[in-house]
Amino acid sequence: MELRINTTATEQEAQAIAKALASHFGEDVELYAERGEDLLASASPEVSADATTPDAAAGDGGNAEPLEPTAREETLQAEIDDILEGGPEKYRERLSDQGKLFVRDRLELWFGEDGLSFEDGKFANFDAWHPSGQNSDPDSDDRLPADGLITGAAEFEGRDLHFMANDFTVKAGSMAEKGVEKFLRMQQRALKTGRPVLYLMDSSGGRIDQQSGFFANREGIGKYYYNHSMLSGRVPQICVLYGPCIAGAAYTPVFADFTIMVRDVSAMAIASPRMVEMVTGEEIDLQDLGGPDIHARHSGSADLIAEDEEHARELVAKLIGYLPDNADEEPPQTEGTAPARPPEGIDSVVPQEPNRGYDMNDVIERVVDAGSVLELRPEYGPEIITAFARIDGRPIGIVANQPAQRAGAIFPDAAEKAAEFIWTCDAYDIPLLYLCDTPGFMAGSQVEKDGILEQGKKMIYATSSATVPKQSVVVRKAYGAGIYAMSGPAYDPESVIGLPSGEIAIMGPEAAINAVYANKLAAIDDPDERAEKEQQLREEYREDINVHRMASEVVIDEIVPPSSLREELEARFAFYETVEKDLPDKKHGTIL
Numbered sequence: 001m002e003l004r005i006n007t008t009a010t011e012q013e014a015q016a017i018a019k020a021l022a023s024h025f026g027e028d029v030e031l032y033a034e035r036g037e038d039l040l041a042s043a044s045p046e047v048s049a050d051a052t053t054p055d056a057a058a059g060d061g062g063n064a065e066p067l068e069p070t071a072r073e074e075t076l077q078a079e080i081d082d083i084l085e086g087g088p089e090k091y092r093e094r095l096s097d098q099g100k101l102f103v104r105d106r107l108e109l110w111f112g113e114d115g116l117s118f119e120d121g122k123f124a125n126f127d128a129w130h131p132s133g134q135n136s137d138p139d140s141d142d143r144l145p146a147d148g149l150i151t152g153a154a155e156f157e158g159r160d161l162h163f164m165a166n167d168f169t170v171k172a173g174s175m176a177e178k179g180v181e182k183f184l185r186m187q188q189r190a191l192k193t194g195r196p197v198l199y200l201m202d203s204s205g206g207r208i209d210q211q212s213g214f215f216a217n218r219e220g221i222g223k224y225y226y227n228h229s230m231l232s233g234r235v236p237q238i239c240v241l242y243g244p245c246i247a248g249a250a251y252t253p254v255f256a257d258f259t260i261m262v263r264d265v266s267a268m269a270i271a272s273p274r275m276v277e278m279v280t281g282e283e284i285d286l287q288d289l290g291g292p293d294i295h296a297r298h299s300g301s302a303d304l305i306a307e308d309e310e311h312a313r314e315l316v317a318k319l320i321g322y323l324p325d326n327a328d329e330e331p332p333q334t335e336g337t338a339p340a341r342p343p344e345g346i347d348s349v350v351p352q353e354p355n356r357g358y359d360m361n362d363v364i365e366r367v368v369d370a371g372s373v374l375e376l377r378p379e380y381g382p383e384i385i386t387a388f389a390r391i392d393g394r395p396i397g398i399v400a401n402q403p404a405q406r407a408g409a410i411f412p413d414a415a416e417k418a419a420e421f422i423w424t425c426d427a428y429d430i431p432l433l434y435l436c437d438t439p440g441f442m443a444g445s446q447v448e449k450d451g452i453l454e455q456g457k458k459m460i461y462a463t464s465s466a467t468v469p470k471q472s473v474v475v476r477k478a479y480g481a482g483i484y485a486m487s488g489p490a491y492d493p494e495s496v497i498g499l500p501s502g503e504i505a506i507m508g509p510e511a512a513i514n515a516v517y518a519n520k521l522a523a524i525d526d527p528d529e530r531a532e533k534e535q536q537l538r539e540e541y542r543e544d545i546n547v548h549r550m551a552s553e554v555v556i557d558e559i560v561p562p563s564s565l566r567e568e569l570e571a572r573f574a575f576y577e578t579v580e581k582d583l584p585d586k587k588h589g590t591i592l
Contacts, residue, residue: 084145085145261291323428440481474556
């Protein structure tokens with residue numbers, strides 16, 4: 001068979017066409033130029049050995065070799081392989097000295113060899129740096145594979161999610177027009193799919209020398225944070241920091257629901273140390289400016305600190321196990337396990353004396369499933385514990401006063417931490433357990449400067465507005481507005497239960513007696529008589545505030561033996577798990 005084709009076809013393309021036609025028609029094919037007598041290519045029928053269709057078997061009895069990829073496909077594969085190499089080799093070689101993985105190796109750590117479902121935008125900005133195919137200089141700073149940002153979908157711990165990851169070998173992971181476009185598409189698709197988003201951040205911020213076209217545009221980098229806001233409370237957003245995230249790059253971690261920083265390599269700040277010195281004259285290194293310890297202890301922006309890349313993955317794997325894919329789904333349940341320590345020891349852990357300290361974690365470990373506690377922001381506002389855990393396999397959020405830290409008094413940072421944790425649990429339908437043992441909100445000039453009223457208001461507002469099932473346990477003292485913040489009787493909990501050590505009062509006995517009887521006591525000249533009278537008044541006061549009186553007056557729902565607290569909570573969380581609550585019809589509140 002003789003055929004004529006357009007002479008613009010290359011020799012390789014002509015040969016591929018000839019092979020395909022010969023195989024299809026089952027006879028020899030000769031291709032000539034559209035005009036002229038030049039033979040461009042010829043081919044005989046080829047059939048794979050296992051072909052079964054009539055077309056495949058025609059011509060030579062099925063003994064031909066299968067078709068091979070064309071040069072066109074081989075060229076494409078070579079380009080893809082080059083993109084996968086990342087930025088200049090010299091920057092890849094420095095990563096191990098910096099204590100971190102190349103981004104493609106990081107993705108394999110997270111998702112395994114086959115866990116990456118697909119990648120979007122691998123060829124982003126390709127024409128700007130790769131005009132000559134795989135012959136581009138591997139050491140050139142002009143290499144921009146994937147425009148320094150990888151996005152796509154993957155399977156993680158059996159869950160489908162969206163992800164993005166900066167390639168630090170490309171312009172220090174900086175963000176530019178095409179990478180920004182990929183980031184925005186990924187976020188917008190997460191809104192459609194209702195699946196979690198994982199941000200693996202290692203970015204120096206916007207690519208300043210290329211800022212035209214992505215900084216202030218409607219679909220530029222500013223849209224990141226609009227999309228973060230739209231995703232907030234819709235799907236879980238989890239961010240892991242692997243390097244210095246400066247300026248615009250630092251906002252993604254703080255917009256995420258949960259932020260994990262890797263020790264010694266990660267940092268985030270509104271400006272680099274060099275910029276800080278230029279603007280303020282302050283000389284400071286990056287770790288002191290915005291390292292993990294700064295954000296774990298002082299700003300509260302880091303929820304967890306990972307020791308290395310593998311640990312970061314372990315933390316996120318545990319964290320996502322408490323979270324649904326989106327706000328319309330229920331949190332995942334597991335098989336329940338017994339507590340790590342026997343509940344029978346609870347009453348011995350909690351001192352009767354209201355001023356004696358103890359570790360509330362000893363109570364928590366005797367109530368929840370063994371190994372299920374994941375505390376968030378443990379170094380920030382440590383007077384309150386915020387943690388995920390499980391009771392009989394059911395995820396719960398724990399808000400617990402910590403008497404081992406400043407007697408469990410609520411300071412501004414602790415109130416802020418609790419408010420944000422309550423708000424997040426409510427967004428993802430995770431029931432709340434309050435364990436109350438606090439003298440109330442801290443008083444004093446410094447906490448007033450630090451905003452104790454503002455932050456306390458936010459905690460009370462979050463507790464008031466939460467629509468998930470809430471169980472409140474008066475473990476020991478519940479004084480002042482502390483009982484309000486800890487979801488006391490007025491805050492629509494499903495139950496308020498008390499342990500025999502519990503007390504509910506405007507203030508503790510010592511402060512109350514001093515406030516009410518100061519003049520009467522001062523009038524008693526004999527010190528022994530005065531001390532005896534003070535003790536008598538204190539005991540009478542405590543009779544009015546103890547948990548038995550509160551139960552007798554039906555202020556609380558029940559007093560339970562401490563050894564049965566786990567069993568009691570298990571039954572109550574199970575019974576109330578389908579509770580639905582409505583808030584007043586309004587656009588939204590004005591507190592948070």
